[in-house]
Amino acid sequence: MVKKKKTITQAIKWWWNTRVVGFWRIKVKGHVERAVNKNTDTVSFNQDAKPMPAPTDDGITVILTAYRRAEYLAEQIKALRAQTVPPKEIWVWSNRSEEELLDVSDLADRVVVSNTNYLFWGRFALANLARTGYVAFFDDDILPQPKWFENCLNTIANGHDGILGGSGVILPTTGGYSSKTKAGWNGVHSEQPIAVDLVGHAWFMRKEYVNYMWREEPASWDNGEDIHLSYMALKHGGIKTYVPPHVEDDMSGWSCRPDFGKAVGRLKVATYKTVDHKDTRSMIVDTYTEDGWEVVAKQDTKP
Numbered sequence: 566m567v568k569k570k571k572t573i574t575q576a577i578k579w580w581w582n583t584r585v586v587g588f589w590r591i592k593v594k595g596h597v598e599r600a601v602n603k604n605t606d607t608v609s610f611n612q613d614a615k616p617m618p619a620p621t622d623d624g625i626t627v628i629l630t631a632y633r634r635a636e637y638l639a640e641q642i643k644a645l646r647a648q649t650v651p652p653k654e655i656w657v658w659s660n661r662s663e664e665e666l667l668d669v670s671d672l673a674d675r676v677v678v679s680n681t682n683y684l685f686w687g688r689f690a691l692a693n694l695a696r697t698g699y700v701a702f703f704d705d706d707i708l709p710q711p712k713w714f715e716n717c718l719n720t721i722a723n724g725h726d727g728i729l730g731g732s733g734v735i736l737p738t739t740g741g742y743s744s745k746t747k748a749g750w751n752g753v754h755s756e757q758p759i760a761v762d763l764v765g766h767a768w769f770m771r772k773e774y775v776n777y778m779w780r781e782e783p784a785s786w787d788n789g790e791d792i793h794l795s796y797m798a799l800k801h802g803g804i805k806t807y808v809p810p811h812v813e814d815d816m817s818g819w820s821c822r823p824d825f826g827k828a829v830g831r832l833k834v835a836t837y838k839t840v841d842h843k844d845t846r847s848m849i850v851d852t853y854t855e856d857g858w859e860v861v862a863k864q865d866t867k868p
Contacts, residue, residue, distance in 0.1 A: 610670040611668050611670050612670040612671045614675045615674070619696065620696040620697075621696065621697055623698045623699070624653040624699065625652040625653060625700070625714060626653060626655075626656060626692070626696070626697045626699070626700050626701070626772075627652045627654070627655045627701045627702075627703070628656045628657075628692055628695075628701070628702050628703075629657050629673070629702075629703055629705070630657070630659075630660065630685070630687075630688055631659040631705070632682075632705065637705055637706070638657065638705070639669075639672055640708065641707070641708060641709075642655055642672050644711075645709065648711060648714045649711055649712050649714070650714040650715045652701065653697050654674040654695075654697070655672075656673060656675040656676070656677070656691065657669055657675070658677050658687050660681075661680050677691060684787075684790075685790045686790060689775060689778055689790065693775060693776070697772060698772060699717075699771055699772060700769075700770060700772045701717075702767065702768040704765070704766050704767070707731065707820065707821045708825035709767065709819075709820055709821060710816055710821070711817050712817045713731075713769075713819065715818065716809045716810060716818035717769040717809055720758050721771075725758040725805075725807045726771070726804075727770070727774075727804050727805040727807050728764060728770050728794060729807055730749070730763075730765060730767055730768050730769070730806065730808060731750050731764065731766045731767035731768075731808070731811075731819075731820025732747060732748075732750060732751050732752065732766040732767070732808070732820070732821075733748040733749050733752065733761030733762075733807070733808035734746065734747055734764070735860075735861050736762045736763075736850060736860045738862045740847075741848070742792075742843060742846035742847040742849070742850045748761055749764070749808045749820060750819050750820050750823060751821075751823070754811045754812065755808075755810055755811060755812075756810050756812050757810055758808065758809055758810060759808045760806070761806050761807065761861060762792075762795060762860050763792050763796075763806060764806055766821060768794075774798055774802070777797040777798040777804065778790075781797060783849075784848065784849040784852040784853065785845055785849055787842070788849070789842075792850060793849070796858050800858070
């Protein structure tokens with residue numbers, strides 16, 4: 566079969582459609598779309614993260630959150646970098662908020678931005694990606710003192726290996742949730758670790774313990790991640806919960822500087838201070854009690 570040679574008109578038309586029109590449709594149009602999207606729905610960071618490090622059996626990865634009070638992150642990160650045992654990396658989980666997103670990539674080692682408000686669950690899910698032996702979490706109104714990580718590691722080394730936290734709650738034997746009996750920076754101050762049922766505000770644990778949170782569906786996705794974590798760790802791993810020593814006259818090992826935690830003079834306060842979740846939390850405690858959870862107060866009453 567003899568292939569017919571294109572006429573001059575056909576050749577020009579082919580060249581126009583494949584080279585000129587094709588170039589516009591594919592390359593120029595693509596550049597324009599990317600330029601437009603850059604200003605509308607592309608998240609740009611001031612600084613890119615380094616490649617993930619190799620896994621280690623030690624080291625600490627800190628996970629902070631950004632929601633309505635991201636402006637406090639700089640102060641938190643400064644305090645974390647100044648720890649006597651500084652963390653290997655500091656990550657920030659940024660939940661969807663009605664406020665403008667603040668880029669903190671120049672402060673933290675890694676930043677994850679979510680277009681969904683996963684509440685407090687997102688940070689614990691993110692912890693599964695850490696490559697260090699330990700992970701630590703802080704609410705955004707908590708400022709750890711210089712020896713907090715040192716205090717946690719010493720507590721573990723001295724035989725109290727578990728879910729550690731800065732504000733612990735000892736639940737009543739009946740009646741659901743109550744935080745009347747507390748230990749830590751905003752409760753009983755002790756020179757010894759105190760066994761509690763759950764901890765909040767600041768957490769410190771071996772990374773492997775985070776997986777207990779996902780063994781079962783939580784009783785509620787709206788609140789109670791602290792209750793769920795401690796009960797799941799106890800139920801599935803025999804892992805207890807403790808508040809490390811908070812020595813009355815030496816705050817250097819405390820989990821939080823008290824005036825920072827109480828948000829004195831701050832315009833924005835924590836959601837838990839403005840919304841009453843007591844009924845939800847009581848439901849969670851009752852659900853887990855029916856499932857077999859034996860709280861610390863019951864253990865202490867045994868002969």
